[in-house]
Amino acid sequence: MTAVAGAPTLTRWFALIDSDRPEDILDLIASDFRFSIVFGTGAGQATDFAGDRAALEGYLRQREKGVLTHHVVSASADGHDELVLGETRRGDVFESTFVAAARLGADGAVRNLMIGRSPMLELHESD
Numbered sequence: 646m647t648a649v650a651g652a653p654t655l656t657r658w659f660a661l662i663d664s665d666r667p668e669d670i671l672d673l674i675a676s677d678f679r680f681s682i683v684f685g686t687g688a689g690q691a692t693d694f695a696g697d698r699a700a701l702e703g704y705l706r707q708r709e710k711g712v713l714t715h716h717v718v719s720a721s722a723d724g725h726d727e728l729v730l731g732e733t734r735r736g737d738v739f740e741s742t743f744v745a746a747a748r749l750g751a752d753g754a755v756r757n758l759m760i761g762r763s764p765m766l767e768l769h770e771s772d
Contacts, residue, residue, distance in 0.1 A: 652729050658670055658755070674755045676698075681758075687765055714733065741762045
């Protein structure tokens, strides 16, 4: 994963997802956590994984572990909100572009998380 300053919690989130222990992201979430991950696979197909902690645990059980890596291209924070733009790769090969937004509680735990990804758009290098 590429380290980018600006959204420290989400940057850590994606580092953990790419690690040998992706379930460690559960340590980052608040007790009232809610999320939606819209996982596009191309050709207009997508799955929306959504819910609370139990749903996130289910998402973690079904995902490929140690296959994809997340590369954060840009990151920012505004108060309790963090945003990132990046891409996933399978080895060195582009897999998808993703955006993620998190709202943190006063204690820094993730309360709300929205992630969208699509293989249909590859980011251009900035000029």
